[in-house]
Ligand SMILES: Cc1cc2nc3c(=O)[nH]c(=O)nc-3n(C[C@H](O)[C@H](O)[C@H](O)COP(=O)(O)OP(=O)(O)OC[C@H]3O[C@@H](n4cnc5c(N)ncnc54)[C@H](O)[C@@H]3O)c2cc1C
Protein backbone atom coordinates (compact mmCIF):
# COMPACT_ATOMS: atom_id res chain seq x y z
CA UNK A 42 0.00 0.00 0.00
CA UNK A 43 1.30 3.45 -0.94
CA UNK A 44 0.23 6.42 1.17
CA UNK A 45 -0.83 9.71 -0.40
CA UNK A 46 1.22 12.37 1.38
CA UNK A 47 -0.16 15.38 -0.45
CA UNK A 48 -2.91 16.25 -2.89
CA UNK A 49 -3.04 19.38 -5.05
CA UNK A 50 -5.89 20.38 -7.33
CA UNK A 51 -4.70 22.31 -10.39
CA UNK A 52 -8.09 22.45 -12.12
CA UNK A 53 -11.40 20.59 -12.06
CA UNK A 54 -9.76 17.78 -14.04
CA UNK A 55 -6.03 18.05 -13.30
CA UNK A 56 -4.66 16.85 -9.98
CA UNK A 57 -1.36 16.00 -8.31
CA UNK A 58 -0.81 13.23 -5.81
CA UNK A 59 2.45 12.96 -3.96
CA UNK A 60 2.90 9.33 -2.90
CA UNK A 61 5.28 7.79 -0.37
CA UNK A 62 7.31 5.31 -2.44
CA UNK A 63 10.92 5.58 -1.13
CA UNK A 64 12.49 2.87 -3.28
CA UNK A 65 11.08 4.38 -6.49
CA UNK A 66 11.96 7.93 -5.40
CA UNK A 67 15.56 6.85 -4.84
CA UNK A 68 16.06 5.05 -8.14
CA UNK A 69 13.88 6.88 -10.71
CA UNK A 70 15.14 9.26 -13.39
CA UNK A 71 13.36 11.85 -15.56
CA UNK A 72 11.33 10.24 -18.34
CA UNK A 73 10.32 7.15 -16.38
CA UNK A 74 6.85 6.12 -15.31
CA UNK A 75 4.99 3.89 -12.86
CA UNK A 76 2.08 1.48 -13.26
CA UNK A 77 -0.49 1.98 -10.55
CA UNK A 78 -3.48 -0.03 -9.41
CA UNK A 79 -5.82 1.87 -7.16
CA UNK A 80 -7.42 -1.10 -5.41
CA UNK A 81 -7.76 -4.87 -5.61
CA UNK A 82 -10.23 -4.71 -8.50
CA UNK A 83 -8.59 -1.79 -10.30
CA UNK A 84 -6.98 -1.81 -13.75
CA UNK A 85 -3.31 -0.96 -14.06
CA UNK A 86 -2.62 2.46 -15.58
CA UNK A 87 0.68 4.13 -16.50
CA UNK A 88 1.54 7.57 -15.10
CA UNK A 89 4.78 9.49 -15.55
CA UNK A 90 6.85 10.36 -12.51
CA UNK A 91 6.46 14.13 -12.69
CA UNK A 92 8.70 14.87 -9.73
CA UNK A 93 10.55 12.94 -7.06
CA UNK A 94 12.23 13.63 -3.75
CA UNK A 95 14.67 10.89 -2.64
CA UNK A 96 15.07 12.57 0.79
CA UNK A 97 11.36 12.53 1.59
CA UNK A 98 10.83 9.27 -0.33
CA UNK A 99 8.01 10.70 -2.42
CA UNK A 100 7.08 10.71 -6.09
CA UNK A 101 4.55 13.09 -7.66
CA UNK A 102 1.95 12.01 -10.19
CA UNK A 103 0.03 14.62 -12.18
CA UNK A 104 -2.96 13.35 -14.10
CA UNK A 105 -6.02 14.40 -15.98
CA UNK A 106 -9.33 12.78 -15.09
CA UNK A 107 -10.50 11.36 -18.40
CA UNK A 108 -11.92 7.94 -17.55
CA UNK A 109 -12.88 5.62 -14.72
CA UNK A 110 -9.43 4.99 -13.22
CA UNK A 111 -8.20 8.57 -13.34
CA UNK A 112 -11.52 9.79 -11.86
CA UNK A 113 -11.23 7.24 -9.08
CA UNK A 114 -7.64 8.33 -8.47
CA UNK A 115 -8.70 11.98 -8.36
CA UNK A 116 -11.26 11.15 -5.67
CA UNK A 117 -8.56 9.89 -3.28
CA UNK A 118 -7.50 12.24 -0.52
CA UNK A 119 -4.33 12.90 1.45
CA UNK A 120 -3.81 10.07 3.96
CA UNK A 121 -5.51 7.45 1.77
CA UNK A 122 -3.68 4.66 -0.06
CA UNK A 123 -3.02 3.36 -3.57
CA UNK A 124 -2.82 -0.45 -3.64
CA UNK A 125 0.11 -0.88 -6.06
CA UNK A 126 2.74 1.44 -7.49
CA UNK A 127 5.22 -0.46 -9.69
CA UNK A 128 8.32 1.17 -11.10
CA UNK A 129 10.34 2.97 -12.13
CA UNK A 130 9.56 1.68 -15.63
CA UNK A 131 10.77 2.63 -19.08
CA UNK A 132 14.08 4.11 -20.16
CA UNK A 133 15.11 7.43 -18.61
CA UNK A 134 15.64 10.40 -20.90
CA UNK A 135 19.19 10.58 -22.24
CA UNK A 136 20.55 13.81 -20.79
CA UNK A 137 23.56 15.51 -22.41
CA UNK A 138 25.43 18.57 -21.23
CA UNK A 139 25.74 21.16 -23.98
CA UNK A 140 23.73 22.86 -26.70
CA UNK A 141 20.19 24.17 -26.95
CA UNK A 142 17.20 21.94 -26.33
CA UNK A 143 13.59 22.94 -26.94
CA UNK A 144 11.19 21.15 -24.59
CA UNK A 145 7.50 21.36 -25.44
CA UNK A 146 4.76 20.35 -23.00
CA UNK A 147 1.11 20.34 -23.98
CA UNK A 148 -1.72 20.02 -21.44
CA UNK A 149 -0.87 17.45 -18.81
CA UNK A 150 2.40 16.88 -20.75
CA UNK A 151 3.86 19.80 -18.80
CA UNK A 152 4.26 17.39 -15.86
CA UNK A 153 6.60 14.88 -17.58
CA UNK A 154 8.53 17.62 -19.39
CA UNK A 155 9.37 19.38 -16.08
CA UNK A 156 11.92 16.92 -14.58
CA UNK A 157 13.52 16.56 -18.03
CA UNK A 158 13.94 20.35 -18.29
CA UNK A 159 15.40 20.52 -14.78
CA UNK A 160 17.95 17.80 -15.58
CA UNK A 161 19.04 19.29 -18.93
CA UNK A 162 19.55 22.67 -17.29
CA UNK A 163 21.47 21.16 -14.40
CA UNK A 164 23.71 19.34 -16.89
CA UNK A 165 24.57 22.61 -18.65
CA UNK A 166 22.23 22.86 -21.65
CA UNK A 167 20.42 25.98 -22.75
CA UNK A 168 16.84 24.89 -22.09
CA UNK A 169 13.99 26.61 -23.91
CA UNK A 170 10.58 25.57 -22.63
CA UNK A 171 7.28 25.98 -24.43
CA UNK A 172 4.14 25.06 -22.53
CA UNK A 173 0.59 25.26 -23.79
CA UNK A 174 -2.96 24.42 -22.79
CA UNK A 175 -6.48 24.89 -24.09
CA UNK A 176 -7.04 27.71 -21.60
CA UNK A 177 -5.55 29.42 -18.55
CA UNK A 178 -7.38 27.16 -16.10
CA UNK A 179 -5.62 24.08 -17.49
CA UNK A 180 -2.11 25.53 -17.22
CA UNK A 181 0.00 24.56 -14.21
CA UNK A 182 3.61 24.63 -12.99
CA UNK A 183 4.49 27.89 -14.75
CA UNK A 184 6.79 28.82 -11.86
CA UNK A 185 8.47 25.42 -11.69
CA UNK A 186 8.99 25.41 -15.46
CA UNK A 187 10.37 28.96 -15.34
CA UNK A 188 12.97 27.83 -12.82
CA UNK A 189 13.79 24.66 -14.78
CA UNK A 190 14.29 26.47 -18.13
CA UNK A 191 16.57 29.27 -19.29
CA UNK A 192 13.59 30.79 -21.07
CA UNK A 193 9.92 29.87 -21.08
CA UNK A 194 7.14 30.58 -23.57
CA UNK A 195 3.44 30.06 -22.90
CA UNK A 196 0.47 29.68 -25.24
CA UNK A 197 -3.24 29.09 -24.72
CA UNK A 198 -5.52 27.98 -27.55
CA UNK A 199 -8.16 30.55 -26.60
CA UNK A 200 -5.79 33.38 -25.68
CA UNK A 201 -6.98 33.46 -22.05
CA UNK A 202 -3.36 33.65 -20.86
CA UNK A 203 -0.20 35.08 -22.42
CA UNK A 204 -0.12 34.26 -26.14
CA UNK A 205 -3.10 32.99 -28.14
CA UNK A 206 -2.23 30.06 -30.36
CA UNK A 207 -0.49 26.70 -30.37
CA UNK A 208 2.90 25.62 -29.06
CA UNK A 209 3.94 24.97 -32.65
CA UNK A 210 3.55 28.69 -33.48
CA UNK A 211 6.26 29.55 -30.93
CA UNK A 212 8.33 26.53 -31.94
CA UNK A 213 8.42 27.67 -35.58
CA UNK A 214 9.44 31.21 -34.65
CA UNK A 215 12.19 29.96 -32.34
CA UNK A 216 13.61 27.61 -34.95
CA UNK A 217 13.72 30.47 -37.46
CA UNK A 218 15.31 32.80 -34.90
CA UNK A 219 17.91 30.42 -33.45
CA UNK A 220 18.64 28.48 -36.62
CA UNK A 221 18.05 24.75 -36.99
CA UNK A 222 21.77 23.99 -36.84
CA UNK A 223 21.89 25.45 -33.32
CA UNK A 224 19.20 23.19 -31.87
CA UNK A 225 20.48 19.87 -30.54
CA UNK A 226 17.11 18.36 -29.73
CA UNK A 227 13.39 19.00 -29.55
CA UNK A 228 11.24 17.00 -27.15
CA UNK A 229 7.45 17.12 -27.27
CA UNK A 230 5.16 15.56 -24.66
CA UNK A 231 1.39 15.90 -24.62
CA UNK A 232 -1.69 14.76 -26.52
CA UNK A 233 -1.01 12.74 -29.67
CA UNK A 234 -2.16 15.46 -32.14
CA UNK A 235 0.13 18.01 -30.48
CA UNK A 236 3.17 15.69 -30.54
CA UNK A 237 2.44 14.83 -34.13
CA UNK A 238 2.15 18.51 -35.11
CA UNK A 239 5.50 19.25 -33.44
CA UNK A 240 7.10 16.37 -35.36
CA UNK A 241 5.61 17.47 -38.68
CA UNK A 242 7.09 20.91 -38.14
CA UNK A 243 10.54 19.81 -36.96
CA UNK A 244 10.82 17.19 -39.71
CA UNK A 245 10.87 19.96 -42.32
CA UNK A 246 13.90 21.42 -40.54
CA UNK A 247 15.51 18.01 -39.92
CA UNK A 248 15.84 18.60 -36.18
CA UNK A 249 16.02 15.48 -34.01
CA UNK A 250 12.72 15.22 -32.14
CA UNK A 251 11.75 12.85 -29.33
CA UNK A 252 8.22 12.19 -28.15
CA UNK A 253 6.93 10.25 -25.13
CA UNK A 254 4.22 7.94 -26.39
CA UNK A 255 1.01 7.38 -24.42
CA UNK A 256 0.00 4.01 -25.82
CA UNK A 257 -2.57 1.90 -24.01
CA UNK A 258 -0.88 -0.41 -21.52
CA UNK A 259 -1.91 -3.46 -19.54
CA UNK A 260 1.08 -5.04 -17.79
CA UNK A 261 3.87 -2.51 -18.41
CA UNK A 262 6.44 -5.29 -18.62
CA UNK A 263 6.64 -6.10 -22.33
CA UNK A 264 4.58 -9.29 -22.12
CA UNK A 265 1.01 -8.43 -23.14
CA UNK A 266 1.73 -6.59 -26.39
CA UNK A 267 -0.91 -3.93 -25.74
CA UNK A 268 1.46 -0.96 -26.11
CA UNK A 269 2.83 -2.12 -29.48
CA UNK A 270 3.83 0.71 -31.84
CA UNK A 271 5.64 0.88 -35.17
CA UNK A 272 8.72 3.08 -35.21
CA UNK A 273 10.76 3.30 -38.40
CA UNK A 274 9.03 0.16 -39.65
CA UNK A 275 10.02 -1.91 -36.59
CA UNK A 276 7.73 -3.16 -33.87
CA UNK A 277 8.42 -1.60 -30.47
CA UNK A 278 6.76 -1.82 -27.09
CA UNK A 279 6.31 1.53 -25.39
CA UNK A 280 6.66 0.11 -21.87
CA UNK A 281 10.05 -1.55 -22.33
CA UNK A 282 11.54 0.08 -25.45
CA UNK A 283 10.25 3.58 -24.67
CA UNK A 284 8.38 5.58 -23.70
CA UNK A 285 10.53 7.99 -25.75
CA UNK A 286 10.95 7.48 -29.48
CA UNK A 287 12.10 9.37 -32.56
CA UNK A 288 8.91 11.24 -33.40
CA UNK A 289 9.75 11.40 -37.12
CA UNK A 290 9.70 7.59 -37.28
CA UNK A 291 6.46 6.93 -35.36
CA UNK A 292 3.45 5.51 -37.21
CA UNK A 293 0.97 8.00 -35.72
CA UNK A 294 -2.08 6.66 -37.53
CA UNK A 295 -1.56 3.18 -36.12
CA UNK A 296 -0.95 4.59 -32.63
CA UNK A 297 -4.19 6.56 -32.82
CA UNK A 298 -6.14 3.55 -34.11
CA UNK A 299 -4.83 1.32 -31.33
CA UNK A 300 -5.58 4.00 -28.71
CA UNK A 301 -9.26 3.93 -29.61
CA UNK A 302 -9.73 0.12 -29.58
CA UNK A 303 -11.51 0.04 -26.21
CA UNK A 304 -13.57 3.24 -26.38
CA UNK A 305 -16.90 1.45 -25.76
CA UNK A 306 -15.56 -0.46 -22.75
CA UNK A 307 -13.88 2.69 -21.37
CA UNK A 308 -17.10 4.68 -21.73
CA UNK A 309 -19.23 2.06 -20.02
CA UNK A 310 -16.70 1.67 -17.14
CA UNK A 311 -16.83 5.46 -16.64
CA UNK A 312 -20.64 5.54 -16.79
CA UNK A 313 -20.99 2.69 -14.27
CA UNK A 314 -18.46 4.33 -11.94
CA UNK A 315 -20.28 7.66 -12.10
CA UNK A 316 -23.75 6.15 -11.66
CA UNK A 317 -22.52 4.17 -8.62
CA UNK A 318 -21.13 7.42 -7.21
CA UNK A 319 -24.38 9.23 -8.04
CA UNK A 320 -22.52 11.52 -10.44
CA UNK A 321 -24.23 12.73 -13.58
CA UNK A 322 -22.24 12.63 -16.80
CA UNK A 323 -22.54 16.44 -16.84
CA UNK A 324 -20.18 16.59 -13.85
CA UNK A 325 -22.73 18.19 -11.49
CA UNK A 326 -21.92 15.55 -8.88
CA UNK A 327 -25.50 14.30 -8.82
CA UNK A 328 -26.83 17.59 -7.44
CA UNK A 329 -29.12 18.37 -10.37
C1 LIG B 1 4.05 5.92 -20.33
C2 LIG B 1 2.77 6.67 -20.08
C3 LIG B 1 2.76 7.72 -19.18
C4 LIG B 1 1.57 8.41 -18.92
N1 LIG B 1 1.62 9.46 -18.04
C5 LIG B 1 0.50 10.15 -17.78
C6 LIG B 1 0.54 11.23 -16.84
O1 LIG B 1 1.56 11.55 -16.25
N2 LIG B 1 -0.62 11.89 -16.62
C7 LIG B 1 -1.80 11.55 -17.25
O2 LIG B 1 -2.82 12.20 -17.01
N3 LIG B 1 -1.85 10.54 -18.13
C8 LIG B 1 -0.73 9.82 -18.40
N4 LIG B 1 -0.79 8.77 -19.28
C9 LIG B 1 -2.10 8.38 -19.82
C10 LIG B 1 -2.89 7.63 -18.74
O3 LIG B 1 -2.28 6.37 -18.52
C11 LIG B 1 -4.34 7.45 -19.19
O4 LIG B 1 -4.95 8.71 -19.19
C12 LIG B 1 -5.12 6.53 -18.26
O5 LIG B 1 -4.67 5.19 -18.39
C13 LIG B 1 -6.59 6.60 -18.58
O6 LIG B 1 -7.27 5.69 -17.73
P1 LIG B 1 -8.81 5.91 -17.42
O7 LIG B 1 -9.37 4.62 -16.92
O8 LIG B 1 -9.01 7.10 -16.54
O9 LIG B 1 -9.43 6.28 -18.80
P2 LIG B 1 -9.92 5.25 -19.94
O10 LIG B 1 -11.37 5.00 -19.72
O11 LIG B 1 -9.03 4.07 -19.96
O12 LIG B 1 -9.73 6.13 -21.19
C14 LIG B 1 -10.47 7.33 -21.42
C15 LIG B 1 -9.97 7.97 -22.67
O13 LIG B 1 -8.55 8.18 -22.60
C16 LIG B 1 -7.87 7.47 -23.63
N5 LIG B 1 -6.73 6.78 -23.05
C17 LIG B 1 -6.75 5.63 -22.35
N6 LIG B 1 -5.51 5.26 -22.00
C18 LIG B 1 -4.70 6.19 -22.49
C19 LIG B 1 -3.32 6.36 -22.52
N7 LIG B 1 -2.47 5.45 -22.00
N8 LIG B 1 -2.83 7.49 -23.09
C20 LIG B 1 -3.64 8.39 -23.65
N9 LIG B 1 -4.97 8.26 -23.71
C21 LIG B 1 -5.47 7.19 -23.14
C22 LIG B 1 -8.86 6.47 -24.17
O14 LIG B 1 -8.64 6.18 -25.53
C23 LIG B 1 -10.18 7.12 -23.93
O15 LIG B 1 -10.51 8.00 -24.97
C24 LIG B 1 0.37 8.05 -19.58
C25 LIG B 1 0.38 7.00 -20.49
C26 LIG B 1 1.56 6.32 -20.74
C27 LIG B 1 1.57 5.19 -21.70
Ligand code: FES
Pocket residue numbers: 257258259260261262263264265266267268269278279280281
Ligand atom coordinates in the same frame (compact mmCIF):
# COMPACT_ATOMS: atom_id res chain seq x y z
S1 FES C 1 2.01 -2.82 -21.66
FE1 FES C 1 2.08 -4.92 -22.10
S2 FES C 1 3.72 -5.04 -23.54
FE2 FES C 1 3.73 -2.97 -22.93
